[in-house]
Amino acid sequence: MSTHDLAQTTPATRSRASLHRWRLWRQYAAFVALAGPNVALLVVFTYKPLVESFRYSTLQWNIGSPTARFVGLDNYVQFFSSPTTAQVLTTTAVFTVTTVGGALVAGLGLALLLNQRLLGRGIARTLSFAPYVLSGIAVGILWLYIFDPRYGLLGTVLGWVGVSSPDWYNTSPWALIMIIIVYLWKHIGYVALIYLAGLQAIPQEVRDAAALDGAGRWRTLRSIVLPLLGPTTFFLLVTTLLASLQSFDLIHAMTQGGPLGSTTTLMYQIYQESFVNGRAGYASAVATVLFVLLLVVTLIQLKFVEKKVHY
Amino acid sequence: MAILTPPQQSAAPTTPPAAPSNHTPMRASSRPHKRLSGLDIAGWITLIIVTVIMAVPLVWMAAASLKSPSELYSVPLQWLPETLNADNYATVGDRLPLGRLFLNSLLITALGAGLKLLLGLTCAYALVFLPFPFKKAMFALVLFTLLVPQQITIIPNYTLVASLGWLNTYQGILVPGLASAFGTFLFRQHFLTVPISILEAAQLDGAGHWRRLWQFVIPMSWPTISAVALVSIVAEWNDYLWPFLVIDDADMMTLPLGLTLLQDIDGMTNWGVLMAATVLVTVPVLLMFLVLQRRLVAGLTAGAVTG
Numbered sequence: 001m002s003t004h005d006l007a008q009t010t011p012a013t014r015s016r017a018s019l020h021r022w023r024l025w026r027q028y029a030a031f032v033a034l035a036g037p038n039v040a041l042l043v044v045f046t047y048k049p050l051v052e053s054f055r056y057s058t059l060q061w062n063i064g065s066p067t068a069r070f071v072g073l074d075n076y077v078q079f080f081s082s083p084t085t086a087q088v089l090t091t092t093a094v095f096t097v098t099t100v101g102g103a104l105v106a107g108l109g110l111a112l113l114l115n116q117r118l119l120g121r122g123i124a125r126t127l128s129f130a131p132y133v134l135s136g137i138a139v140g141i142l143w144l145y146i147f148d149p150r151y152g153l154l155g156t157v158l159g160w161v162g163v164s165s166p167d168w169y170n171t172s173p174w175a176l177i178m179i180i181i182v183y184l185w186k187h188i189g190y191v192a193l194i195y196l197a198g199l200q201a202i203p204q205e206v207r208d209a210a211a212l213d214g215a216g217r218w219r220t221l222r223s224i225v226l227p228l229l230g231p232t233t234f235f236l237l238v239t240t241l242l243a244s245l246q247s248f249d250l251i252h253a254m255t256q257g258g259p260l261g262s263t264t265t266l267m268y269q270i271y272q273e274s275f276v277n278g279r280a281g282y283a284s285a286v287a288t289v290l291f292v293l294l295l296v297v298t299l300i301q302l303k304f305v306e307k308k309v310h311y
Numbered sequence: 312m313a314i315l316t317p318p319q320q321s322a323a324p325t326t327p328p329a330a331p332s333n334h335t336p337m338r339a340s341s342r343p344h345k346r347l348s349g350l351d352i353a354g355w356i357t358l359i360i361v362t363v364i365m366a367v368p369l370v371w372m373a374a375a376s377l378k379s380p381s382e383l384y385s386v387p388l389q390w391l392p393e394t395l396n397a398d399n400y401a402t403v404g405d406r407l408p409l410g411r412l413f414l415n416s417l418l419i420t421a422l423g424a425g426l427k428l429l430l431g432l433t434c435a436y437a438l439v440f441l442p443f444p445f446k447k448a449m450f451a452l453v454l455f456t457l458l459v460p461q462q463i464t465i466i467p468n469y470t471l472v473a474s475l476g477w478l479n480t481y482q483g484i485l486v487p488g489l490a491s492a493f494g495t496f497l498f499r500q501h502f503l504t505v506p507i508s509i510l511e512a513a514q515l516d517g518a519g520h521w522r523r524l525w526q527f528v529i530p531m532s533w534p535t536i537s538a539v540a541l542v543s544i545v546a547e548w549n550d551y552l553w554p555f556l557v558i559d560d561a562d563m564m565t566l567p568l569g570l571t572l573l574q575d576i577d578g579m580t581n582w583g584v585l586m587a588a589t590v591l592v593t594v595p596v597l598l599m600f601l602v603l604q605r606r607l608v609a610g611l612t613a614g615a616v617t618g
Contacts, residue, residue: 027441030520035437038430039449041490046456049467056466063466110361116354124358126604127365133600133607135549137567138592141574142372145582153371156388189365190611197612217350238458246460248552253571267462274466275556287463298458 050291056284063280075285084261091176092245092265099183099244104236106184107191108229112221114192115199125196129189136186136249143182144169144254172262175255179263183250187243191236198232199225237301245294266290372593375586376400383583399587406584407569408562409591415481416548416565423485423550424543428536431494436524438495439502440510450499456492462552469556483557484565488550494539497613501535502528538610541603548596566592 057075061068079085114125131139146153147168155165168178202225210220246267251257257264257272264272266286274283375383376399378392403409437443438450468487477483505528513523529536551567558564561572570588574580600607 024442028443031437031441031443034433034441034520034524035443035449038434038490038495039452041430041486042453042456042492045468045471045487045490046459046461046464047452049464049471050459052467052470053463063469113354113358113361116351118351118355118358120358120362124362124365126601127362129604129608130369130597130600131365133545133549133596135551135567135570135592135596137549137551137570138589141570141585142368142589144580145375145586146368146371148580148582150386151384151388151582153367153388185364185368193608194612197608242458242460246462248462249549249567252551252555253574267460270462270465271552274469280466284466287466291459291463294458294460 053284053287053291056281057288059281059284060279061281062278063274064278068281071281075282076289078282079285079289084264087261088264088266088269091261091263092267094176095180095183095247095265096241096244098180099187099247100237100240102180102184103187103191103240104233107188107236108195110188110192111195111199114196125193129193131186132190132193134186136247137253139182139186140250140253143178143185147178169255170259172259175259176263179250179254182254183244183247186250187240191240194232194236195229198229202228234301238298241297242294245290266293369593369597372586372589375582376590378583380581380583399583400591402581402584403573403588403591406573407588409569411562412564412566412569413591415563416567419481419484419550419554419565420544420547422481423488423547424540426485426489427491427494427543428540430489431491431498431539432524432529432536434491434495435498435502436520436528438499439505440507440523440528441520453492453495456490457496461488465553465556472557477557479558479560479563481563484554488553491543494543497535497539497610498532500613501532505531534606534609535613537606538613540610541599541607542610544599545596545607 058070058072059068060071060074110128114121114128118124145151147165149155149165149167149169152165158165166174168174206224206228207220210224215223245265247265248267248271251263251265251268252271255263257268267290270283270287270290272283273286274280374391377395377397378389379396379398382389382392434453438446438453443449472478472483472487475483477486509527509531510523513527518526549567550565551571554565554568555571558568561569564572570585570592573585573588
């Protein structure tokens with residue numbers, strides 16, 4: 001190799017390298033221009049508030065006022081020692097477990113039904129999914145009318161089977177039960193729909209093979225269909241759990257947390273404490289508790305079903 | 312037939328060809344001909360009951376909105392209105408600036424969903440097709456926000472919006488919710504299936520990123536885009552909590568806010584008027600859903616069923 005060769009190649013590669021670097025920087029700039037706004041908005045309106053919420057939780061503070069007093073962990077101490085907390089946590093747990101569990105079980109049942117070749121299946125699919133797209137406020141008010149003890153539809157229907165309608169709005173377990181029923185009415189169609197998509201992704205050959213091996217409907221369901229629906233169930237568990245813990249519209253339209261706080265969930269308490277009772281610091285502590293709770297539940301779920309989910 | 316390619320299947324807006332994939336599971340002993348079994352009949356009855364439970368409240372709402380007070384409050388229930396009178400709707404119009412609320416809802420929905428789409432598309436494009444040092448971390452950052460309930464951030468966001476003087480403004484409703492985590496996630500998943508060679512060819516022809524996005528990537532992604540668009544439209548139209556906090560001026564309200572305003576006005580509940588207002592909030596989404604349900608369904612299931 002001669003010096004002549006070196007003299008020729010070195011400047012060429014150098015300029016190619018700098019050209020390459022320049023291109024790369026241009027692409028970085030393009031990346032920032034295209035992804036930047038979305039990421040910046042997420043940081044400003046999700047991550048920053050998340051951190052701020054922790055800070056607020058150490059304050060005694062009314063949301064409208066400019067003054068706030070640092071109280072350390074007092075809000076948390078208050079939260080965990082307050083007698084209403086037990087009620088709120090119980091209500092949240094009951095609401096979450098029944099809505100998530102109920103929607104998953106009934107939704108799966110509905111999906112299996114809608115997957116059969118039955119007359120009118122298309123109409124049933126459309127109708128059962130329709131409530132999901134409706135405004136929670138509208139649904140809540142519509143059902144308040146249906147539950148109306150004197151002029152409501154439900155009282156009349158219950159009367160046919162000889163049951164008198166309880167005073168849904170004003171008595172303790174019934175108000176929560178009422179909201180759970182409406183929540184399920186609104187959300188079952190969504191769960192059924194996702195399960196239906198999952199069911200249709202199961203190859204027919206797998207079922208045929210099971211049938212050839214002599215598996216009946218029940219056996220096929222338990223040993224073939226349900227395990228194959230694992231990832232779908234996991235997805236639904238996460239999404240319905242988040243949706244349930246966040247639900248605000250129905251409670252606000254139907255009971256506003258009453259009677260006597262019996263329909264106040266953690267989410268609703270955050271709203272009430274900050275925007276009704278003027279205790280934004282305390283509400284931030286509740287929000288932090290809710291967030292930690294969600295994180296723990298999600299991590300546990302991920303740990304359990306990690307291997308079954310492939311994004 | 313009816314073999315859908317796995318990566319595309321979730322986004323395909325067409326109805327799944329019903330016939331072969333939906334065989335009723337049968338016992339091996341029974342003949343493979345269609346025969347009405349007891350189970351089928353039970354299934355069919357259940358289906359009818361489910362359909363009735365789902366449909367009756369909606370029918371009841373529509374009927375009540377057309378009833379006169381005496382029909383609404385007669386004690387053995389009067390099932391249908393005798394004459395269709397629009398008095399309840401007129402009352403809603405008297406109490407609320409209906410046209411204004413409708414326009415507000417329309418504007419917020421169109422702008423909110425449109426900008427969300429744009430942000431999601433550009434972000435996903437960058438995440439898939441452009442190099443950047445912390446790309447994985449950035450995607451994780453986007454994805455993680457899906458697990459942060461928006462409501463946990465309401466107090467700091469409210470303070471921020473108030474300090475910007477954005478209470479009772481459109482930007483106050485819109486801006487905090489603009490970033491799209493769900494859309495970005497779905498678009499990214501879809502873009503990963505777009506053949507890179509097409510984009511490389513476009514690049515050789517001198518197309519910049521913006522043109523590559525609009526002329527090549529977007530036209531190849533219509534099913535996903537329309538699905539995400541529909542999901543966003545439904546979400547924006549129905550959004551309640553955030554607008555409820557930010558808005559108290561009746562002229563700036565959206566339709567769902569107007570509905571609760573109406574609920575609060577009366578000491579005694581006037582069900583006819585409330586049902587008329589409920590119909591007005593519900594019907595636009597319901598109509599859109601009925602016309603475009605397949606695409607909407609494709610959008611909702613796209614994230615759920617992985618290929």
